[in-house]
Amino acid sequence: MKTYLDCIPCFFRQALQAARIATGDERLIKQILDDVGTLVKDIPLHQTPPETATLIYDTIRRRTGVEDPYAAAKRQDTRRALELYPSARRFVEESDEPLLAAVKIATVANAIDLGALEQVDVDAVLQDARTAEFAVFDFGAFRTCLETADQVLYLGDNAGESVFDRLLIEQLGKPVTFVVRERAVINDVIFDDAVAAGLDRVAEIVSSGCGASGLVPAACTPAFRERLASARMIISKGQGNYETLSSEQLPIFFLLKAKCRVIADDLGVKQGDLILKGSVWNTRLP
């Protein structure tokens, strides 16, 4: 997805939020916003929003010296999600269609996104999953693709959310590689967050090599690009990965909550809608 003009005010909102978490020094925060201001003229609209956002989060890191401003928030959300994990797992296992229930929980959990929102409510995930209605729901294709896939590449999004990704991975019944960001960006899941969420018990955890808030293929390691290109089924979580991958010719299923209006418009849905959208996956079916 390209960068829309509406993304530009949002970059400043994100910069301010992240800078405030990294430092309480108002003058330093102002300097960060000054830096972001000078960046605007260099933002090409054909670039995806997470590519630009990377420059912003780099600025915050450089100005404040804080590598991972959201570390505490990520720990807290992961801890709370782990507390909910047993009842969420019961909800999945006791449902008529456990795979479907797990898809719902994993998608609803994409609300744990501190890039799009100022606050998240981990507690709401289970309740929201019970009443979840999707605006796009390619579940049939998802199930069919899964049946024939020998393994699944699962692109993580936010810490905390990953605990609920684990639930879905448990229901896939295939070997799964869980992909994390190379370095901290917003509250996106990095290697240590994934281990804290227990993903190592159900999947191989690998970094894509890319530190943007959406997976940018050109910024990944050659080894990971090879895995991406050869994957038979990719599950992509969240807005950031949708933004960077929606134009790629890959067998992807996008699972996300369309929290931002620009992304909702791009998808042709309403803000807040839940999405399970198959990409050109079928071209890869055997």
Next chain:
Amino acid sequence: MKTYLDCIPCFFRQALQAARIATGDERLIKQILDDVGTLVKDIPLHQTPPETATLIYDTIRRRTGVEDPYAAAKRQDTRRALELYPSARRFVEESDEPLLAAVKIATVANAIDLGALEQVDVDAVLQDARTAEFAVFDFGAFRTCLETADQVLYLGDNAGESVFDRLLIEQLGKPVTFVVRERAVINDVIFDDAVAAGLDRVAEIVSSGCGASGLVPAACTPAFRERLASARMIISKGQGNYETLSSEQLPIFFLLKAKCRVIADDLGVKQGDLILKGSVWNTRLP
């Protein structure tokens, strides 16, 4: 009121909104946002937000050549408000306390603000006035001050809203000077808008000489500054005038709807609250 860091993302939101109204050329809009980006480093936080916003609206004017992007919106809101005027007037005149009813209508009408909001609902004014609850309501002081004032300086805010200001002016029972912006900025009321709203029938209309979206005393003509300094009672409408005048030692009553969170925080109220707040007015009472 100083510029808060939260105002900076909002400047971009406003710039984008106004630029889109002025032109459909996405490249030109991007250039405007680029210009605003380079401005950020020159924004002093001790300056009031409308002073900075002036630079932004100047940029839009210069880049697009459009002097008054909101002209059509202002005409439409004024026309609609004039259609509601007879029933609003009946509501005031038939109420137990017409001055109070007129204060309510004039304050609720401050929602017709295209700087703070993307869309306004002129039709809602009358309904909202019936149920209006104020978070700050210095009405007793307002009435007392009015009784002793020989005349009133009334600082207008938005076009459309001004029709409802006219209702309040009719209830003041004193000679009133209605103050407009020197030039078009957002949907703020300028001379022609005030005449279209019929303000010339109930007040003398004067320009302050200042073209910012809040009255900046230093940017006014010397003649107007003299009127401001000698006024016994000033009624100030809206957020912009509050932002530029809240620290001034003047006998002001601020009437506004706190649409923006920063202003609500500055006032110690909730976003969306209605305000009738006396300033240090009493120091000037005879």
